[in-house]
Amino acid sequence: MIQFDDLSKGFWLHNEYFPVIQRLNLTLPTGRSLALLGGNGAGKSTLLQLIAGTLPPDTGRVWSDGSISWPVGFAGSFHRDLTGAQNTRFLARVYGADTDELMDFVQDFAEIGKHFHMPIRTYSSGMRSRLTFGISMGIPFDTYLVDEVTAVGDARFRRKSAAVFRERILNSSAILVNHNLNELREYCDAAIVLHEGQLTFFSDLDEAVSRHQWNMR
Template identity: 80%
Template sequence: MIQFDHLTKGFWVRGEYSPVIRNLNLTLPTGKSLALLGGNGAGKSTLLELIAGTMQPDRGDVWSDGSISWPVGFGGSFHRDLTGAQNTRFLARVYGVDTDELMDFVQDFAEIGRHFHMPLRTYSSGMRSRLTFGISMGIPFDTYLVDEVTAVGDQRFRSKSQALFRDRMKRSSAILVNHNLEELRSFCDAAIVLENGSLAYFTDLDEAIEHHKRNMAAPLNNA
């Protein structure tokens, strides 16, 4: 269960406060893998960071009765001057998992070779995504927050990532952002739609996708 209690977040743009999340009150059920839908700039990444606790709200709170990953694909949990191996060891200690097991898992999964022992500042965006996805999938969370990461790499690596993610979903839930709607259908069984700072929960994924498509087709939402 994830609960939003009067959650509000915005940013100052050219001296004017622009709210992204507006006084949000909603409870997301346990055990559902949710597609997070919304247009570009709607605040999907901001919402994921608020849920993870990597960003603080302006007002309100986010509550959960289970463990939540950091947003996979977001590098804020990683130190750019540490190596991939050092970041992996650090997060293993933070989340209380076996360091050697996580190191072996990530090094095998990420397929970044000698870069695993080089500073993150030397990584390409693809290598960072492989590392963050590998570490997060190597740590057991009740809910995974995933932002487009299963699209990283060539077809073989994408298939490998999708297979691993599907395996994790046998025991956990997720909130997944992905512009590939067919991929969302293969992973998710419900959806939340973020629009104008408000979040709507849909038990029917197809209904949510159609609602999202109508939003995107509306003239005022094309930006």
């Protein structure tokens, strides 16, 4: 379960405050794979960072009764001057994972070769995404946050990523952002729609897609 209590977040630009999330009160169910739908600039990535705790709210709070991954594809919580291997070891210790097992899994999964032992600041965006996805899939979380990262890499790597992710969400919740609605239908059985600072839960994915498309008009 993830609960939002009077949650608000916005940003200042040229001395003007732009709200993104406005006094949000909502409880998301456990054990569902939720598509996160919203227009460009609606605040989907901001919401994922608020849920993960990598971005502080202006007011209110987010709390959960389970463990939550960082937003996969967002490497902001990684130390850019440490290598991929060093970041992997550090996160294994933080989340109580077996260090050797996680190292082996990530190195094999990410397929970034010698770059695994090089500083993350030298990585391309694709390599960072492979690393973050690999580490998050190697650590058991109650809820996975995924921001279109399964689109990274060639067709073979995308198939491998999809297979690993399907296995993880058999026993976990997930919140996914993906502009490809057909791909969302492969993973999600419900949805949340973010529009004008408010989040609405839909137990029916098609109903959520219809509302999202109506909002985009």
